[in-house]
Amino acid sequence: MKWFGNRAKVAPGLPIADNVPKHIAIIMDGNGRWAKKRGLPRIAGHHAGMKTVKKITIAADRIGVDVLTMYAFSTENWKRPREEVDFLMKLPQEFLSIELDELIEKNVQVRMTGWREELPEHTLRAVEQAVEKTKHNTGLILNFALNYGSRKEMIDGIKAMMADVQRGSLDPNAIDERLFDSYLQTAGLPDPDLLIRTSGELRLSNFMLWQLAYSEFWFTEKYWPEFSEEMFYDAVREYQRRARRYGGL
Template sequence: MFHLFKRTRSDLEREEAFELMPDNVPKHVAIIMDGNGRWAKGRGLPRIAGHHAGMKAVKRVTIAADEIGVEVLTLYAFSTENWKRPRDEVDFLMKLPQEFLSIELDELVEKNVRVRMTGWKEGLPAHTLEAVEKAIERTKHNTGLILNFALNYGSRHEIVQTVRDIASEVRQGELKQEDISEELISNRLLTGALPDPDLIIRTSGEIRISNFLLWQMAYSELWFTDIYWPEFTERHLVQAVCEYQRRARRYGGL
């Protein structure tokens, strides 16, 4: 349960010895949650233990993001490439949304959090899809933090599919070629209803994007940490946001 919502913004600031600027909190934070397997291996545990511990980090970070004023939190939960992993690990990963939402959904509703999914429903097990769709339906009228799970998501596939759809409309005369713009493409992507991420975080020490929000991250600030995802806490999120606030976002200008 979300008992830690009792903690205040100042509590988090004191822990990290940083002062957040409330007028410059990133609206959209996206996180590549990496390092579950290595965290488990380092403790002599099976990889699935790392994924289960990572689920607890999802809860912590959702709480902290809501507390400091983030409007959208996108979590890279399962990529289109992750189907290549061993079958037993994939099966376990597909059970995590069901487990997480069965425990936390009531509290998410109470805290005005809205659940979304960015990705393809095709190919997801019925129990996974049912849990996600139930959460989306129950929270659809909420107006607080958007908790967006990137599930069965891959950015290149997203871009290719969007281009195909636009090309089909041009071919059928429903759209003129000169009407194609960056704004049109952005609106047609799976994230069309969301602002582009202001800040992208990746855990575990890896410094790459892994086919995540490639179009949307054109002007995102990037923050990498050696911390494995199961160890990622509210303090680390505050640290990342404070670093974001120290940067000047010029969007190509001076």
């Protein structure tokens, strides 16, 4: 069975085609708790969560989302037990080895937001191969936030701007929000219109603190491995019912 249908073709029960969020960001939370609830090791939850990534990527492409950012591994996640971290670092390799050919076929562009330096060689090799092979694709952007933390991202951006000021290539008076955007890891991507977080947690966990300034938030008690396409569409439909005023009336 192929992943993808026709983009922006709306079937009964799907969200309104002309008001779909351009960029949806997802904090995929609750894999370990899903596994524990079933008497399984935490790594079983992460493996189940990988299957949900596929389902939701299909769902996003089906309704015409332009960018789907998945928070896969944070800079704080290195504090977890070594066995769990090692398993998490194998998931991108496993996922892409299975799905990359169809991602290419369906015009999906894979990107990574985060720091490559700390990643194991096998993880980095798999991600960079996917990025390289899909870089000219013009369909859905599937952006993995991997070894990513928003505070570090902003501090690194400020340091880079300071260096440019010291070199004389940047006038401090020219610094504004748009310029700062260009120094962030997400440069070139629109800010998320909608943030989804699973597992009942109501916090951002150091994820896209700058970019989410005016995003709509949608939370669910469901754990990520049990998050379904219909729940995803529920979140989009809720987004479509809200009025985005950006501080105005």
